[in-house]
Amino acid sequence: MTTETTKIAFFGDSYVVRLERWGVIPDVPGRFRFFGQGGMRAQRPHQQLLERMLRWEPDVVIVVLGGNDITSRCQPRDISLDILKLCRLVKARGVATVVVAGICQRWAFRDNALTSDRFTAIGSAIDRCVKRYFPVSSMVHVREDVHWLSDGVHLSEEGMAEFMESLRLKLAKIFKPKDLVL
Secondary structure, X not given: OOOOOOEEEEEEOHHHHHHOOOOOXXXXXXXXXXXXXXXXXXXXXXXXXXXXXXXXXXXXXXXXXXXXXXXXXXXXXXXXXXXXXXXXXXXHOOOOEEEEEOOOOOOOOOOOOOOHHHHHHHHHHHHHHHOOOOOXXXXXXXXXXXXXXXXXXXXXXXXXXXXXXXXXXXXXXXXXXXXXXX
């Protein structure tokens, strides 16, 4: 159940830094805080930022990590385990609900051997593994020419709106409909 006093925290990479501009998920009551650092990886979450988030004592944590871990030589299972380890730690520290944002498509990579098809396949494998244990929110309607900035990595304003809508829909499935304004 979310209310005006429900504490909802975002934890993760540059997507979280950019999401902070929005301040809220439309039509989801609660108090929002953003704990993000560009370039953060699931393999090495920023410990001080994590501790600061946990001291805030959120009711819901939305984890946005994994995309920066993907390379042409990575193992999806390893990234999945890193995300699951973080989610389990957050749950063990008293957070009632943990949601993982699905890994968003990209079109530009530091690793020259990585292609968008390979990135998508790895991201999908990670999401499938994680969603066996925690809810995963995935962007459904994705268009390269509309939802991404020219860097091929970060979401545009339209992409951010789609990302937030996917989170709203996932939270609506988790919480009782009467408790969440749709």
